Amino acid sequence: MTDTTEKPAQAVATKETRGTNQTGMRAQNERLVLTLIRRHGALAKAEIARLTGLSAQTVSVIMRSLEDEGLLLKGEPMRGKVGQPSVPMRLNPEGAYFLGLKVGRRSAEMILTDFLGQIIARRKQIYAYPDFSDVLAFSLDAVDKLRLSLPADQRPRIAGLGIAIPFQLWDWARMIGVEPGKMAAWQSRDLLVELSGALDMQVYLQNDATSACSAELVFGTGEQPANFLHVFIGFFIGGGVVLNGTLFTGPTGNAGAIGPMPVVDLGGKTRQLMDLASLVVLERRLTEAGLDSGMLWDSPEGWDVPETLLNEWTAEAANAIARAAHSAMSVIDFEAVKIDGWMPENLRNALVRDVRARFDGLDFTGLERPVVETGTVGADARSLGAASQPLLGRFLIGYTI
Template identity: 80%
Template sequence: MSDITEKPAPALAGKETRGTNQMGMRAQNERLVLTLIRRHGALAKAEIARLTGLSAQTVSVIMRSLEEDGLLLKGEPQRGKVGQPSVPMRLNPDGALFLGLKVGRRSAEMIVTDFLGTIVARRKRIYAYPDYDEVKAFALASVAELTGGLPDASRPRISGLGIAIPFLLWDWAKVLGVEPEKMAAWRHRDLQRELSEELELQVYLQNDATSACSAELVFGTGEQPANFLHVFIAFFVGGGVVLNGTLFPGPTGSAGAIGPLPAVDLSGNRRQLMDIASLVVLERRLEQMGLDSGMLWENPETWDVPDVLLREWTAEAANAIAHATHAAMGVIDFEAVKIDGWIPKRLREDLVDQVRARFDQMDFTGLERPAVEAGTVGADARALGAASQPLLGRFLVGYTA
């Protein structure tokens, strides 16, 4: 059997399937201007000319075109000491809309975001395992419902759909407790292509953990390090890599797949990181105690987990993350490790504190100790990362921190 049959998702990683739509691809200089305004906030034409090296006339033509297309809005004139007042231009939140589909092992979610990355609306489905036909039907129904709820003028501005999904999804059937044949369709069918054909939209596909990293890079707040390892905790822990301010997915789209990295549990046993620092571990312990684990997948901020169980899991996860990321530093000298996930904010902060404390006990001889920081996007990172794919693919230049 050929490699593309065995591993279709990685082979398609980072690719797009082109459908029809009413928003064209932006020219390179237009993308550059949009990227600068997104990064720096409202900018006047003179400042854009200085930053880009483009002539004032060229910038004026670009800005006029972007304004006419509804992508930019004029701000209030700013008067200086001499000359004409400058007029800063900012992104129009309604200038373009993006769909993001997150397919997880316990749930699927579809969101619509505006040009600034604000979630306008969403739909969600929780399940025991991701059945291909059910996920596809959910995606199609969600797009119909979400777009149907938009103003008539906004619908033509939907500029693509991004999918964030675990690669080789069919390999996880046993872990999910289902017969392999129930997830075999993921091996042979192509959700990206099928949705593109039925929705007539440009569709992108990316590994789910890589998408979470993309969301941090594009939508995260505060100053971003140029090189960081992004750790995202969900059903399984995963990761993403940012190098020189740019998302690095790798040749198969799986760079930063830290789940299989060797780690050490609190008893000193060597195990894989995903067997210690994943939410499936917490799910199983809740079930062993006869408690409802379904609430883990509803909303992280409404978890009802016994404190003792949460403390035990957090200590084990932090220890394992510290060991795995310490090993990763021997390959790439990341400036920072950023930790985020489908977890409550307070738990994320606790994890960060405990990983820092573990680092205090570890030998970094020959290595640079990275900063340990909390991610700034949170539980929606995978869905937002999915929606960021058409934004990046169609309106921005290669995004840098």
């Protein structure tokens, strides 16, 4: 008899990368210290030495350097029974800033975050389709305006720009509802190259769904499972993969691209997941009913969607996601499936409940049934994932392979 009881997701085991006391490795060790403090919160020097295997002297030198650079702040001394009080060190929110650009099928958005991942300011543009020149112009203007939102002495601390974008965007023209020629520029021009040439900062690029998964891994709250499938629902549905506590992107950066996965719909017909569990489906139904679908893209909250349409979409989407996750379990035994998206929180919670219920009707013989959880980042996951790229690229270790 198949056990359909959901098992609690296991937290990532503590397996911090060991440090080295050898000359020339300080940059790696500094990344290690910053990663530990980001994962565990404020830490004293003795605790960092214990976790890394570095000597107390080496840790002291690193901590002093990071403090001098403005990346760490001293906390209140913790007095024990014997010896000098220990002083925990924490990340300085103003230590570094990051820009994150999300390019979507209906909108582009750029955010500015601090060292802790808190969004300080944002700029947004809504459009019928992503025109390359318009997106480039918006991006350059947004960088200038977001820079100016910081005090003058803080602007040099912007450490880079990350881009979250659907790969092969030109292939999606007809599904977006425009002539392919209007998006052909995406095939001949490179946003990463053009922004890198125009800006005095390092620029990174990642698939948008993978970026959403990165945000959950880096900025998500609570204990994270060691292995999980991350599902993000936007204009189209996409996914990301975390293995052994590390974001796995694959050789082309497209691992977890579950949108094209074949699934059986509620009518028994085999279709692609993205044709059933994407917001474009809801947009089309609103348009067919003569209703305004633009509010879907204005904000992830406050949608005014007829309950009948919303319930129909949720039922079909939950069935499709459950079947896709069930198939994925045959390849990788994920401990959890995390579901997030550009949608109201109550809708996301209802979708998670429905996916759990759909699991009850699937045969998990020979498989471990994963926990189904709500993502903890929310609608900003793609933008935050974009901003996490320069954070990971310049300051942290151990999140990506």
